[in-house]
Amino acid sequence: MTTLVSIELDESWVLAxxxxxxxxxxxxxxxxxxxRRLTFLKQKALVTVVNSLxxxxxxxxxxxxxxxxxxxxxxxxKALGSLASTGMITRCDERKxx
Amino acid sequence: xxxVMHSRPQGGSLVEQFEYGLDAPICLTWELTYACNLxxxxxxxxxxxxxxxxxxxxxxxxxxxELQAMQVFYVNIGGGEPTIRPDxxxxxSYAVDHQVGVKFSTNGVRITPERAAFLASTDYVDVQIxxxxxxxxxxxxxRGKGSYQMAIQALDNLSAAGFKDAKISVVVTRENxxxxxxxxxxxxxxxxxxxxxxxxxxxxxADVWSELHPTxxxxxELYNWLLVAGESVLTGDSFFHLAGYGESLPGLNLCGAGRxxxxxxxxxxxxxxxxxxxxxxxxxxxxxxxxxxxxxxTSELFQELRSPQTSGACTKCEFFDACRGGCMAAKxxxxxxxxxxxxxxxxxxxxxxxxxxxxxxxxxSQDHSRTAAPRGIGExxxxxxxxxxxxxxxxxxxxxxxxxxxxxxxLTT
Numbered sequence: 050m051t052t053l054v055s056i057e058l059d060e061s062w063v064l065a066x067x068x069x070x071x072x073x074x075x076x077x078x079x080x081x082x083x084x085r086r087l088t089f090l091k092q093k094a095l096v097t098v099v100n101s102l103x104x105x106x107x108x109x110x111x112x113x114x115x116x117x118x119x120x121x122x123x124x125x126x127k128a129l130g131s132l133a134s135t136g137m138i139t140r141c142d143e144r145k146x147x
Numbered sequence: 148x149x150x151v152m153h154s155r156p157q158g159g160s161l162v163e164q165f166e167y168g169l170d171a172p173i174c175l176t177w178e179l180t181y182a183c184n185l186x187x188x189x190x191x192x193x194x195x196x197x198x199x200x201x202x203x204x205x206x207x208x209x210x211x212x213e214l215q216a217m218q219v220f221y222v223n224i225g226g227g228e229p230t231i232r233p234d235x236x237x238x239x240s241y242a243v244d245h246q247v248g249v250k251f252s253t254n255g256v257r258i259t260p261e262r263a264a265f266l267a268s269t270d271y272v273d274v275q276i277x278x279x280x281x282x283x284x285x286x287x288x289x290r291g292k293g294s295y296q297m298a299i300q301a302l303d304n305l306s307a308a309g310f311k312d313a314k315i316s317v318v319v320t321r322e323n324x325x326x327x328x329x330x331x332x333x334x335x336x337x338x339x340x341x342x343x344x345x346x347x348x349x350x351x352x353a354d355v356w357s358e359l360h361p362t363x364x365x366x367x368e369l370y371n372w373l374l375v376a377g378e379s380v381l382t383g384d385s386f387f388h389l390a391g392y393g394e395s396l397p398g399l400n401l402c403g404a405g406r407x408x409x410x411x412x413x414x415x416x417x418x419x420x421x422x423x424x425x426x427x428x429x430x431x432x433x434x435x436x437x438x439x440x441x442x443x444x445t446s447e448l449f450q451e452l453r454s455p456q457t458s459g460a461c462t463k464c465e466f467f468d469a470c471r472g473g474c475m476a477a478k479x480x481x482x483x484x485x486x487x488x489x490x491x492x493x494x495x496x497x498x499x500x501x502x503x504x505x506x507x508x509x510x511x512s513q514d515h516s517r518t519a520a521p522r523g524i525g526e527x528x529x530x531x532x533x534x535x536x537x538x539x540x541x542x543x544x545x546x547x548x549x550x551x552x553x554x555x556x557x558l559t560t
Contacts, residue, residue, distance in 0.1 A: 071220075072170070074167070074170065083270070085248060089161055
């Protein structure tokens with residue numbers, strides 16, 4: 050397995066341009082056309098979070114927007130880290146919240 | 148086979164979710180033509196002659212449009228020999244231009260230096276060359292005279308053109324199982340990836356299965372080899388029946404028929420899986436009013452397959468969770484009950500059933516074999532046991548639908 054990327058709450062990430070998300074009853078499929086890699090997002094809340102990622106949004110805001118309870122944030126950060134490690138999501142320019 | 152109706156569970160493992168089916172296939176196999184220049188003895192689709200009802204270029208484009216709309220990201224194109232369709236290269240480009248990635252299986256006949264250069268220049272295209280022996284002697288017995296040289300030439304052309312990571316697809320048989328290391332060397336030499344698939348008793352494979360499928364000792368040998376090779380060799384989940392030895396091989400270890408995969412044949416018929424071209428597994432046709440998505444989403448057969456199946460005596464086996472009773476098509480085409488063990492059950496539970504006098508092999512519901520066997524290139528060299536080479540074969544289709552996908556062990560949340 051690829052090494053896990055660490056994702057911080059005050060960073061911005063986006064879905065990689067070569068990646069498509071397909072909704073499914075259990076969540077979504079993420080397909081990377083470049084690497085031909087398929088990954089499964091097994092929770093709808095995670096799909097909501099990933100769909101709301103953009104350059105103007107911090108990970109923290111995406112989690113709050115999807116009403117993810119704070120105690121679940123570490124698990125979500127880990128899931129996002131695994132998406133990042135396979136190139137499904139990419140980091141935007143560093144932006145820190147003051 | 149009896150389905151046990153339940154509604155989809157919330158959460159649970161991915162395999163449990165897959166058992167209830169997906170909104171669209173993960174990827175599908177599309178046999179573009181039944182025409183083939185070869186006549187392999189074990190052809191899954193009994194290919195040879197073109198079917199006069201073969202879908203037109205426009206109808207194929209309409210399927211691609213629909214796959215794009217359904218977000219089917221990836222198709223495995225096979226046949227027959229798909230590259231001998233005059234519009235093959237057009238359809239290939241049409242698919243990748245519509246966000247439908249392509250892997251196609253070929254015996255290499257049309258992979259000229261020019262085509263190899265074109266392929267090297269494309270993204271989202273994967274080429275899989277079929278080879279069933281690491282030497283001409285072993286390969287040509289099954290695939291026909293000159294077919295080894297044809298495949299090697301294609302691989303040489305691809306690597307000379309700079310095409311990266313072609314696949315060499317091998318159907319594992321009694322005759323080539325001792326060549327696994329040689330296959331790996333051959334793949335490494337061409338910068339290619341080795342892909343091994345299981346010999347299925349489907350199509351003409353039914354005629355040669357009992358003589359060509361690996362023996363019990365060879366299955367164990369194969370399993371040990373696969374455990375060591377790990378993810379460096381692709382199997383497209385082909386050998387999940389071997390999980391009954393104890394340790395699961397990489398992959399889903401799930402029958403995906405009608406749940407996550409299916410097959411579209413050259414006339415647009417949709418079958419549950421590439422190994423099940425038979426009326427019993429026919430779900431509908433893409434030319435019906437609601438198209439492919441209508442078939443995928445509403446066919447009675449697929450609804451039935453998308454619920455946990457009763458598995459009879461197998462459920463009492465301690466390895467049931469690992470192999471789940473094995474391959475539906477392998478059972479069907481050897482005349483075994485669908486709710487019993489796989490014909491190659493590694494625990495030996497099918498041995499008695501296979502010896503049963505009353506066992507009836509279902510008759511083929513279609514056959515596109517040529518009536519006259521090829522002469523020269525592709526000429527049949529194999530005459531074993533009861534198999535008479537009068538039924539001339541072909542294929543480029545040992546195509547497993549989950550091939551090429553990378554199923555990470557640690558699935559995202």
